[in-house]
Amino acid sequence: MGHFNSEVLQRAKELIALYPHPRSALIPLCHLAQEQDGWLTPEAIEEIAQLLDISPAEVAGTASFYDMFHRKPVGRYLISVCTNIACMLSGGRELLQHVSQRLGVAVGGTTADGMFTLEEAECLADCGSAPVVQVNHRFFSAMTPDSVDQLVEDLAAGKLSDVVPPHGVLNRVKREVGLQVPVEELVRQRREASQAREERARLAQQGQEGRS
Amino acid sequence: MAITEAPHIVTADIDAPNSHTLEAYLAVGGYEGLKKALSMTPEEVANEVDKASLLGRGGAGFPAGRKWSMLAPSEVRYLVVNGDESEPATFKDHMLIERMPHRIIEGALIAAYATQVMAAFIYVRGEFALGIERLQQALNEAYAYNAVGRNIFGSNFSVDLVVHPGAGAYICGEETALLESLEGKRGYPRIKPPYFPAAIGLYGAPTIVNNVETVSNLPWIISHGGAAFSALGEGRSTGTRIFALSGHVRRPGNYELEMVKTTFRDLIYAPVLGGGIRSGRELKAFIPGGVSAPWFGPDKLDLPLGQDEVGANGSMLGSGSVVVMDDHTCPVRAAWRITHFFWRESCGQCTPCREGSGWLEKTMRRIEEGAGRPADIDLLLDVCDNIAPELGWPPQQTTICVLGPSIPSSIVSAIRMFEDEFAMHVKEGACPYE
Numbered sequence A: 001m002g003h004f005n006s007e008v009l010q011r012a013k014e015l016i017a018l019y020p021h022p023r024s025a026l027i028p029l030c031h032l033a034q035e036q037d038g039w040l041t042p043e044a045i046e047e048i049a050q051l052l053d054i055s056p057a058e059v060a061g062t063a064s065f066y067d068m069f070h071r072k073p074v075g076r077y078l079i080s081v082c083t084n085i086a087c088m089l090s091g092g093r094e095l096l097q098h099v100s101q102r103l104g105v106a107v108g109g110t111t112a113d114g115m116f117t118l119e120e121a122e123c124l125a126d127c128g129s130a131p132v133v134q135v136n137h138r139f140f141s142a143m144t145p146d147s148v149d150q151l152v153e154d155l156a157a158g159k160l161s162d163v164v165p166p167h168g169v170l171n172r173v174k175r176e177v178g179l180q181v182p183v184e185e186l187v188r189q190r191r192e193a194s195q196a197r198e199e200r201a202r203l204a205q206q207g208q209e210g211r212s
Numbered sequence B: 001m002a003i004t005e006a007p008h009i010v011t012a013d014i015d016a017p018n019s020h021t022l023e024a025y026l027a028v029g030g031y032e033g034l035k036k037a038l039s040m041t042p043e044e045v046a047n048e049v050d051k052a053s054l055l056g057r058g059g060a061g062f063p064a065g066r067k068w069s070m071l072a073p074s075e076v077r078y079l080v081v082n083g084d085e086s087e088p089a090t091f092k093d094h095m096l097i098e099r100m101p102h103r104i105i106e107g108a109l110i111a112a113y114a115t116q117v118m119a120a121f122i123y124v125r126g127e128f129a130l131g132i133e134r135l136q137q138a139l140n141e142a143y144a145y146n147a148v149g150r151n152i153f154g155s156n157f158s159v160d161l162v163v164h165p166g167a168g169a170y171i172c173g174e175e176t177a178l179l180e181s182l183e184g185k186r187g188y189p190r191i192k193p194p195y196f197p198a199a200i201g202l203y204g205a206p207t208i209v210n211n212v213e214t215v216s217n218l219p220w221i222i223s224h225g226g227a228a229f230s231a232l233g234e235g236r237s238t239g240t241r242i243f244a245l246s247g248h249v250r251r252p253g254n255y256e257l258e259m260v261k262t263t264f265r266d267l268i269y270a271p272v273l274g275g276g277i278r279s280g281r282e283l284k285a286f287i288p289g290g291v292s293a294p295w296f297g298p299d300k301l302d303l304p305l306g307q308d309e310v311g312a313n314g315s316m317l318g319s320g321s322v323v324v325m326d327d328h329t330c331p332v333r334a335a336w337r338i339t340h341f342f343w344r345e346s347c348g349q350c351t352p353c354r355e356g357s358g359w360l361e362k363t364m365r366r367i368e369e370g371a372g373r374p375a376d377i378d379l380l381l382d383v384c385d386n387i388a389p390e391l392g393w394p395p396q397q398t399t400i401c402v403l404g405p406s407i408p409s410s411i412v413s414a415i416r417m418f419e420d421e422f423a424m425h426v427k428e429g430a431c432p433y434e
Helices: A006-016 A022-037 A042-052 A056-063 A092-103 A145-156 A183-211 B022-027 B032-038 B042-052 B064-069 B092-099 B101-115 B129-144 B175-182 B212-216 B218-224 B226-230 B264-269 B307-311 B331-345 B351-368 B376-387 B408-428
Strands: A077-082 A116-121 A133-135 A138-140 B078-083 B119-124 B160-165 B207-211 B240-247 B253-258 B283-287 B321-326
Touching: A006 A022, A006 A042, A022 A042, A022 A056, A022 B160, A042 A056, A077 A092, A092 A116, A092 A145, A133 A145, A138 A145, A138 B129, B022 B101, B022 B129, B032 B101, B032 B218, B042 B064, B042 B101, B042 B218, B042 B226, B064 B101, B064 B207, B078 B101, B078 B175, B078 B212, B092 B101, B092 B129, B092 B212, B092 B240, B101 B119, B101 B129, B101 B160, B101 B207, B101 B212, B101 B218, B119 B129, B119 B175, B129 B160, B175 B207, B207 B212, B212 B218, B218 B226, B240 B264, B264 B283, B264 B321, B283 B408, B331 B351, B331 B408, B351 B376, B351 B408, B376 B408
Parallel strands: A077 A116, B078 B119, B078 B207, B119 B160, B240 B321
Antiparallel strands: A077 A133, A133 A138, B240 B253, B283 B321
């Protein structure tokens, strides 16, 4: 019995089939694991390794490079406050301190009820609306201490569950179709098209020579 | 200099309701460029892009047409669209991905046809959750519309497209790191040469990597012709470009402007653009092209927004993002925060970058927090010189990728422009702006 439930396992296999080499699905599969478990568990790492036919150490060693993969549990809501240059110029550092006080946790910490984890983010690419906060990577722009308090309250009350899925759910839109054309067919199609273009060019040149 | 009447190319119709849907995109002539491209030969399509002189919009500014022409002959080759936008203060691709995903898909398919690749991938920064969903939705619609997949629009050209999420690592915007990441590995930039993935790229096959904004120009270029595109702008900087304006301006945002025709002064002060400095304050300094770029003072305001013009003045237009700092900004804190970012994001492969970023971060932090020593300014410059010898621009390369040599930009700029403020931090044992 694997760690992934049957629906997640099915989606994992579909993702692997999208790539010329299975290992390319490593990051998508880690996201999928976080969607099921909320974080990247050792059991999920084992299963991903099996699916990709590589060692668990290779999966863990790759995942640890990327900030979005959490190898320890995080809260239901991961609050990321940007303090990079554009947000810093608009009060991002003060906002991070405010959220830390409001939640009663240090940066990097999780509230005792397991609801919120707070992190300091690097630039999130929404600098026209600084300072910027993400919750589970959904954007909340031009935040103030008051609006961030309201945001925390709404999240705790479950009012934003349509906008902000639980931590780990990155993409709620499923790819509807697999790859349409096998590689061998593509190679044949490219070769035939290239030959046809060369033939047309040759005929066109002959025609020109005939006229001259 | 002025704000010209040049058409919006990549941001056209972006304010339309539901601009991210196929229905809205078709209503404004969506996929006509791809249809036209498919009626041409791949060479003709590439020629139009060559004629347009479209420079890559990711940061390095390499001509897209020339990149394509360098693709090594091989039956298996790939296209990767770089949507891993992470350069601090750059937020144009994020907007295009969320609000104009079909234009990116159409552009990617035009590029795929011109270069006759086997498969195409759009690598989207992992933190763009909504963007990934919008792009996947758009791709689903495009498949149903036969704009992608088997025998596109009844032609004999087939190609599949995959939306691939990243997972949070600035360095993956570097094209060889991005390819490693797409192969399911740590995002370590590859050793050069080969300098271009066009020789050896994804899975060792020749690969084209183009930025999201770059490919978003392609539908217009094919529909209107490369000459119409190169008629806009001046010199090597043709067409229009999105300038991402942030910091202490009244109206921060993304502005698509004709290249070279507009100046930094227009961008920052024109009422329809930046609208001037907030709270009636004065401009202290601005960063002209992402945090890897050296800073400019008010004396450079009249420079035009052109790649060569900014380059000739010792900085770069880079990713097209302009950060404005008013006279209440502490230059030490600003440069420290940028250094902190590079220290966090250094991949750790090369010693000058891995060790240098940490030394610089610690030293900058200690000055900002009031514990700086008089010798620290020389120490900073010395460490910077070890990462980018002679501290010139463009920086000399001591590392595998350009992240390392980009680190000194903000520190050296801040010291050269505001050395007295560094000295004041040290003398007073505190940040004078606190």
